[in-house]
Amino acid sequence: MATRNLYLAYKRDTSQLLYWVIRTSNGIIKASKALPDLQDGDTAVNTTGHITVAGLVALCKLIARHISSVPPTILRLFSSVIKARTTVYNVFQQVVAENPDPETEKNNACHKHFIDALTEAFHILGGKNWKGDEFKNSNAADADAFIKVKDDLDRLVLENKFGALDLGRGGSVDDEAGESNDDGDADEKPQPDSSSAPRKRQQAKPGRGKGKRGKKPKKQQRPVTPKEQSLDDVPLESYRIIQDTDGIITDYLMAVYGIIREWLDLRAYLQGIWHECAYDGLNSAVCGTLSNLAVAMIQRTASTIFVDFPGHDNYETVMSTITRGNPEKAQGMFTIGLWRVGPSGESVDKVKETNVDVKEQFMIYTYQDLVDFVEDFQKNRSGKPTKRMSDELRNWDPNFNLQRATNEQRIRWRRSYTINWLYDLVNVFSAIVVQRNTMQGESHILEKVDWSPQGPWARHRRLFGLNEFAGFVTSLAMQKPGTDIRKRILPHHVFQLQCIVDSFMVARGWSISALKGHILADPARKFRPRRDVDLFLDRNNERFGTGFLQGVHILNQLLQRNGLLHHDPHRHQNLYLILESFRDDFRDWLGETKYMYGLKTIPPSRFSHCNPNGLWEYSPFLCGIGLAEALELAYLVGMKVWEELPEPMLLVHLHNMLVKKGYIRNPIGLYATLEELFGPAFFDGKPPTSHFDQALLERIRGRGRLATRRAAEGRREAATSHDVYRMLDVKLNRFFKMKSHLLLYRQSNWNVVAIPDADISLKSPLWMVRLATKVVVDPITGQRRLEDTDLVRRARAAGISDKDMLEMPPFHAVASPWQPPEALGAVLPELYGSLNLPSEFRPAAMPHAGGPRGNPNQQQLDGRNLLDVLKLDLIRDVCGEAPVSSLNYVFTTCLFMMLFGRFEDELKKRRNRLYIRAYETDSEWSLQKPAGLTLMALAGQDEECLRVMTDIFQNPRAGFMNHIYWKDLETTADWARRFLEKVEDDDVGTDACSVM
Template sequence: MAASNVYLAYKRDTSQLLYWIIRTSNGIIKSATTPKDGGAQMNTTGEITVANLVALSRLIAKHITAVPPAILRLFRAVINARTATHQAFQQIVAENPDPAIEKSNLTHKHFIDALTEAFHVLGGKDWRPDKATDSAQVDAEAFQLKDDLDRLVLSNPFGALDLGRTADDDADQEAEQSDDEIAENGPPGKGPGTAPKQRQQVKPGKGKKGKRGKKPKKQQPMPTKKSHLDDVPLESYRIIQDTEGLITDYLMAVYALVHEWIDLRTYLQGAWRECACDGLNTAIAGAVSSLAVAMIQRSAAEMFVDFPGHEAYETVMNTITRGDPSKAQGVFTMALHRMGPDGGAETVQVTAIDVREQFMIHTYRDLMDFVDDFRKTRSGKPTKRMLAEIRSWDPKFDLQRASNQDRIRWRRCYTINWLYDLVNVFSSIVVQRNTGKGEGHVLENVDWSPAGPWDDHRRLFGLNEFAGVITSLAMQKEGTDVRERILPHHVFQLQCIVDSLMVSRGWSISPLRGHMLNPPPRKFRPRRDVDLFLDRTHERTGHGFLQAVTVLKQLCDGDAKLHGDPKRHEDIEGVLEGLQYDFCNWLGESKYMYGLNSIPPSRFSDTNANGLWEYSPFLCGAGLMEGLELAYLAGMAVWERLSEPIVLIHLHNMLLKKGYLKKPVGFFASLEQLFAPAFFVGGKLPSSKFSDAFMARIRAATSKRKEWDTARKSAAQEHDLHRIMAVDANRFFNIKSALVLYRQYNWNLGVIPDADIPLHSPLFMLRVAQTKQTIDPITKERRLEDTDLIKRARAEGMTDDTILGMVSLAKRLGHPAPVPPDLPPSLLASLPGDNNTTTAGPFTHLPQIPTPTDRNSLRTNNNSTAPHLPSSLTARDHLEHAKADLLIDITGELRPLSSFNYIWAACTMMMLFSMIEDDLAARRNRLYVRAYETDREWSRAKRVGLGFLAMVEEDEECLTVMAEAFEKGRVGFLAHVYWRGLEGFGEYVDRREAGREGGIDGDACSVM
């Protein structure tokens, strides 16, 4: 997926442009038969100066009749990016004179002038991109541009050039080559991806002059040896700059990063508001927040790889504010625009943003003050000075009546108190070992990361990595400089943690409107969804995870006695007992609330000893997210080791097809749909030969035993519980939920393989929206590239028109749009809805760096025609698709893999089999007697034997008893869902729309 960060897009465009210029000029130089063109030298490094850029452009212009439009678009994109930054810096200097920025502006101007000159030399002055009005045409052209760039950049750049040569010229040149050269290198212009090899020129006065004939072997270039340039990766093509140029690039990177975190922060505030006001499950907001934090982390890492030692948050902040936030206030503004009837935009409002708020300076100062205070004693108790400031935090403080400064102070007290609790809980195991057992661990040297030795002792769910970073900072000796270790994504994550509570109390921060206050929702509790998931008090039999584990252990003990093997389910029980213990003690609440003698009490003890959780929607959401992942993995591990799931599903299908059941049992019918490939070969339910279908699935699993055993051994060596229980090690139940999938690929949607993306899902739509398209020159019809995902979709019967309809929908994210009639109903349930936050970038003076396509950042209200969105979607668009995907996974009706209690489902299946066994035993049914008493081959798998014999012999009495048991135990899928119900995506959108405020989301759009 293309980079959405504006600086990374600029950097990518520049590298592609230089690749073409250097490779093309090298081809021209190499093909020259006489020294000319100013003695231009071959480039073997991929690096050039600004002056060389202009010189090489002039060289190319002499030999090319027409530069490809894709290259001119790249030129225009890079120029626009530099120009936008230059204008931003000029504005800064106008508001607040700064010699450093003024000097940087001169560098900018010189760079822009050189780029513009090179652009004009290559024909850009008179070039105008085609203005297509049809949305489909624009989209196709965007993909065609991407295809052109790939072809131009990655193929032979010189072979496509028209140097005014004739066929006779080519024939003469080929004749000059020796037979050996042609045999080894191919004819001119037809080598594998390189410029045509030319006869080496002999310098005047050295050796014999040009003589045709065979060259000595020692002068032959080795065919397998590459030039130095062939070893230079695309991303290493760059313009060599002096110190001022590097500073300018760093400023561009900083501005792009700040823009990204402001935009994503605004989006996440909207997600947490949906949790508090509209009932969105907190696990969804927690997962979306994890995606956003990972985006900021990746963007910073990719940008600052060119600026080692300058990636810390404080360095970024000092750069953008020039070391003084007070002077920076008023420099950065945000504009609100309204769409006019003619499609144009008019400026409605321009507002200076709150620099300290939007740049997260308040939160960073709170974090640093906490770290400095904690390190003074490392006792887990605030110093007297800090205590005097934070001890009076009141969770019932009236935010609506308070001043801005009072609200900020209240938030600061909360932040520092919460951080104290976080570190005290997370470090408790080591502190206890030191104080209780005298182990003497050196706190500043402890590895607090999830990969460290103490991660075996669960203390927290959802925020382990973040807690490890903060604990490591707090445990350093006083005076140690830790500022360089605090990265932008750390501050961003803490900001989002704090925002989640603020939003739940009716207070949010808008880049445009500042402090926004609403009455806090009365019924929202951060632990709302965690409590439903666990059901600690056993109020809803069949739903909560904790009670399910207790019941399943009892059933497993009974099954072990039936088979005469006390250790039959030992591994299952061990995993479940450990998970049950951790959930009881560390998810939603912790031992901390009951008091641990070795560490100080909670900083919130005066109001709620469980304040770490009760006052943090973010922690509850992130913790529930991880809890659902582990519950799903544990459920799949249990199902993998039990025989009941696969046997009963096959029996249900047979009884239904043969008429013993008049209608499907909803519980089993739903499982057949959700896990069809796990139960049946190819996911196809048989209508006859049921025993053959059953054995075919068993054989398919057995045939891959070696592969699965390798995966299982690998998983057993892992330290992380998520990897220990990875579904990749399962032979039957290896389908991945969205939560499992996202974590497996480190919350990076772009690297998820096509094979793991479910068809018709929002993630499928997102991937398809970035798939290359081609246009038939005759029919003008569009066709998608044959990726693995597209091939899968076609194999399922989807046409290109249907799939392309999804592309259109994907780009109108947040706007109801007409739905093509041939889209499947399953897709309609998963369409992403409108988002309820500010819809574009936050302020005007950050550089708008376009990509090769002409990107339109405006969005309109639902009653107007939405402008076309680009094929390269923004980070916010990715989050919106992911949120829709997660909604379907966690609370939706379409594919609710993470919402289902697989442990309770296993209990239901085992109890159903017990009913069948009891009835057949009383009747002394012959199949029962064989499977349970006489046939020794079934002694270790009696229920498998009974099911298989029933499918093979189709004994009337046995099948009748089984059908009666299914009828008596008839239950629906919802009987084992953690929540109080599931919803279609349309219902979710309608419910959210009903609670939305009017304002800038209704009839306007904001742009930077």
């Protein structure tokens, strides 16, 4: 998947360019017998992958003398590298113009020299006459298809080595190919030395004792010949241009500029997401998950970039570099422009340009608030602000009128909110350790406590969704007074705190636009950050059958009743304890905390004067990511319950038989939907149309003793774990193994590239994106085809043809499954900027309505584009068309058990013969009475039994929608229609993009 990060794209393109240049020039040098015109300095074969810029120019001259035509792909790489360098050079030229600085001028001079050398090499290879048109309408040679497969690079090297080279002036292709490989190693493997062959160990002669033996002379060791270094040992990413100190500094400036552009883009995107949550009802779990994914993107980008600059990865160093150590003087150095985009994606003309608010857009305010909080907390580590800070924070008003305030007043109000909220966060998170010290006399050294989610205190639930960030901030705050923690604060930490703050600011009507500055509107009416959390829990039992807490209460009663029916009161003890544990954790730490009722020795909430539960009530972000984790855990608990209890499996099979035999004319909504969502869990293949009892037996039959034993061992080990995700891992289940999308993202550590193909649902947006990576171009025919992978094979087995898959445009089809791609593809980047939040960093490559679509593989699905796709998957999973995470599995299980109880009561009253056999006379069913009754009913042995079951199934008919957590589900078509209407109100055209 391509990257839009400037530095990473530059680094990638440079490595690939050097790979071709070095290996191609090596091929020419090795053919020196046939090439008498080699010049001095051309004869050294490169075995390191490292080269100076002057050396690059020399090698390009060598290649130009012996290759008739350079592949367009290589020219595109050259152009891309030069463009990236030039972009950053121009930015810092403006910085020097606004704020003259000798060091920056020196770096810029070094940068200019580098660009000039690259341009010279580019022109030597024919770049002066290259216009880049080769790639605009080429499917077979598109840039990203080349980049994705290293074999294509090797193919280009070989084509140049044995095709374009004119080797007819002495020697032959066969001679040169047989003599050596690309790096000079012989093709023929050396024969092993006979002296090194293994020898038989001599047996001791009988009759000899352990007499004293003389010392044997030491064998002379044969000197080890060091292995000759080879390019085969150099990975692609290690090909690089060697630079002096000034060059490295210039590269660091590129890296810093690249990551700042990325966080500006993603911050603007997430403001739009939280705007949808507050003003348009988008489920906060979707917003929270997208926020986690964005934070992880920033973290991965920083980790990848700063591996080249060890010790310079913290936020303060990044910010000092970009602002030259003076944010005040940096104001006015950076501009952002809005450009109109032409039919082919090029920027046509500038619509608007404005200076970037450096302190706001570079998150300097938020960083300073975090540092000031930590330094203040450290002074006494009591959980209470110092007197000076307390005076600053006192009487913060959540209903402060932002529209009437000055900019300085708004910033002070936001600062008070941020620091107050951080105090509550740390006090809640650290409460368990602090109370152990103050109330139980323990002596935990606060600065040495492991506050991480993997630490010893992680088993005590204190928050949902934000434990890692809370642990990080707590670890900073608990250091000894005066400890400098600035070097530990990384860019993704500041970005995450900024997103937390922004989520509340947006709900209050205050958003930040790079183009428009501070945008103010009325606060979202009737919005409460806890809106969706309260629906999920339903603490007050306002809606029967939907709340998790109510479901646990009823199910545990049914489990106890079931145990008595089987004369075993401890029959479901394990499930009972798991359900109770989750009920207590959700009740005490999701949406509310015990903190609001007052915890002894813990200072009261900083929001006590307005709402003691302000930690949650004033944080849509915390509510969103907390709800997302709760939905994951509720799903895992549901799968655990369904794995342990027979009723879900039995009832779905009974429903299928009654429908297929015509007893039930129209499938019942709940069971039909479960068959669709969890088909592979209930059936081996498609639902059976006959031999229904055998189908159930085959499904529940063991997988073999060894597999069963291993699974049982895994479950026993997981049961002793304090990690709930390991304890409830669906991999340990026999039947219910499917993962929700929420769970997939967490297990991949919020990196969708790491999600295995086998876990991706067919026809989901993520599947469509992943499918695009399976398309390859046949080097002989030039035709596009699909790799034979698990993802492709599963699609074929589901009836999706290769033709359909190849014609499926990865971005457009995903982003717009409900209408023609051209219509919505043009406006998708603007959806999040509708109303008060214009799109600020729209990719210039996005085609506009009615224009040519070009090559779909050129769409760069990362950053906000990738989040757009994942958003559709999340809507479908959480509250949309494939609502795996929206169903209350606990209460649905209650329904199943009550339904089976009605079967039993009615059949018992009628003294039905199948009931008597299963529940009274046949000892083989003594431990599994419901299973016995179901198997005999599926065999069609009793008409009365089937009629009773049919009547009870349909009175009343169970609907899927009756047991979801929310009041309704939302389709992606509804979502698109709503936002298309709003785009019309935006004053930014849909064929515009913005560039910093």
